[in-house]
């Protein structure tokens with residue numbers, strides 16, 4: 001939680017951090033990833049058989065090592081829009097017998113050379129947990145149940161035996177499953193209404209939990225501010241009941257929302273992720289409202305938000321069917337830093353957040369046949385994932401604010417947009433961490449930082465100007481490390497992200 005007092009631009013900003021005032025636990029799953037059969041994410045991204053940089057599984061080792069550095073706890077797969085026509089059975093068994101299919105989300109051809117078993121193996125190599133999304137377009141409930149049985153079945157049953165026949169004895173124990181993806185969108189094969197979706201989601205959830213009550217089921221929401229979100233939550237967050245067994249389990253465990261932000265103007269671009277903060281607040285209220293109206297007992301765990309697609313993306317600039325390869329600028333890196341500040345500030349409500357996506361497609365990490373490139377947006381993600389864990393702690397910022405146009409337009413009347421965007425955390429290692437994103441293009445801010453004790457490690461992400469990128473053969477944006485003695489004021493440089501940490505316990 002960070003509170004804000006607006007000052008005049010000529011007043012000295014003050015940031016007060018309270019490392020002992022723990023607000024809420026940060027779920028490590030806010031650093032989750034996403035790999036979709038789209039563009040060069042899977043083929044040529046994580047899977048590149050025959051490339052000298054790949055291992056015996058065909059997995060790019062440089063990509064694996066880079067993602068290990070991000071310590072990603074969960075990765076969502078196989079889409080995205082791709083899910084709406086994906087039949088998982090096409091992607092298991094001997095590769096030479098797998099069918100090639102026309103792919104309708106991004107209008108390519110899917111060879112199915114990479115499927116469920118390859119993804120599970122890749123997760124093991126990266127040291128992460130799988131999160132799978134069901135086909136709510138052309139798929140059936142039978143097919144979904146069969147997929148869960150294939151992944152998690154332990155008995156002498158058909159699909160569990162098929163997994164064994166395909167070389168995997170032990171179940172994969174996949175916990176996270178999404179009940180469809182963006183099924184409200186006109187681009188979606190089998191787009192549906194909120195009424196039809198809510199009915200189907202609840203019926204699927206019932207059957208899926210009968211098969212495996214340990215599943216975490218994720219409802220398909222919109223952007224958190226839509227009547228779709230209100231309606232589906234109202235219909236689906238119901239008291240746990242058990243028509244066929246003695247133990248009642250809740251049917252829905254999380255609510256998914258998606259948002260991509262962008263603007264070709266720096267300040268609207270950098271401040272746009274604050275729309276996600278308001279969306280999280282609204283969704284959180286809708287969750288409470290549904291539970292109140294449906295008389296859900298407090299003993300039933302309150303669903304959290306699964307922000308399973310977030311990032312900076314302009315789909316006109318980087319079109320989906322052309323692979324959505326964004327060339328990120330420093331401005332985008334500051335936007336990503338504010339996105340992550342939002343997830344830290346809202347840690348009470350956010351149970352998972354998946355950056356869309358993990359490799360090549362609107363990604364901080366790019367591959368070439370010869371190696372990898374870390375985009376500008378890699379560096380805030382890396383610093384947050386490394387240090388912003390443990391507890392969100394209370395902070396207060398007093399400073400001036402940007403008062404111009406926002407993207408989306410509604411943000412201007414819903415949130416304030418301070419020059420210094422702040423979040424703070426307290427790690428299990430006894431270190432307090434403070435992130436300050438100075439979005440101002442021309443001004444550094446000499447700032448009083450209260451609550452600091454002793455010597456401070458400082459990590460700064462910045463570059464020559466807000467339009468520089470790492471995609472033109474030179475790493476223009478990376479991390480500079482320094483120290484501060486914690487005394488007097490500290491100048492947060494123009495257009496920068498700063499992470500400070502100090503021993504607080």
Ligand code: AHR
Nearest residue numbers: 079080081082181182356
């Ligand atoms: O992440 C790219 C695409 O954006 C996903 O496939 C879809 O869910 C969203 O519209």
